[in-house]
Amino acid sequence: MIPPSLHSLLIRYVAGKTQTHGWRKKSGRKEIKKLNETKMKKIKSILITLILLLLTWESFAQRPSQIDPEKLQAARIAFITTRIDLKPEQAEKFWPIFNEYNDKREATMREIAELNRNTESISEEQAKDRIKRRFELQQVLLSEEQAFVQKASGVLSAKQILMLNNLARDFTRQLYQRQRGGGGRP
Numbered sequence: 001m002i003p004p005s006l007h008s009l010l011i012r013y014v015a016g017k018t019q020t021h022g023w024r025k026k027s028g029r030k031e032i033k034k035l036n037e038t039k040m041k042k043i044k045s046i047l048i049t050l051i052l053l054l055l056t057w058e059s060f061a062q063r064p065s066q067i068d069p070e071k072l073q074a075a076r077i078a079f080i081t082t083r084i085d086l087k088p089e090q091a092e093k094f095w096p097i098f099n100e101y102n103d104k105r106e107a108t109m110r111e112i113a114e115l116n117r118n119t120e121s122i123s124e125e126q127a128k129d130r131i132k133r134r135f136e137l138q139q140v141l142l143s144e145e146q147a148f149v150q151k152a153s154g155v156l157s158a159k160q161i162l163m164l165n166n167l168a169r170d171f172t173r174q175l176y177q178r179q180r181g182g183g184g185r186p
Helices: 004-017 025-061 069-083 088-115 124-152 158-179
Strands: none
Touching: 069 088, 069 158, 088 124, 124 158
């Protein structure tokens, strides 16, 4: 599909180039034929360029949307390790604690997200139940974070734990920027 702006530009170009320019009838059929051949060559070259442009555009639009989970995990580990300056002995103890916490947190967040789906077709009573369940899940998130901080404080300093909270958001932001082609290395 041709983007609307490109389509209108092409229409204006072709319309402008195919208008008669006051050629005299004396110019002869050969010159008119030559002029028509020149116009056709230009139109063909424009169409070929557009087709190549569209094929290129199509290939960029079909970039894989899935990220390899192993690469994502490796990037997250490298990002967090360097940002909070984990020592090897700290990392050995920290990562199992963090991974357990992160798995629980992600499962709870998915459940919260599920509660927010298809809200248009539910009854008032079902909506109240979902709100109540969301508050319960948010409390679970808080409890899980408190337990994580308690366990992690045996391995990390309070400053490292505090920095860790912001790093999750920073990692996600850099990941989005990288997916959009904005650079930035996680």
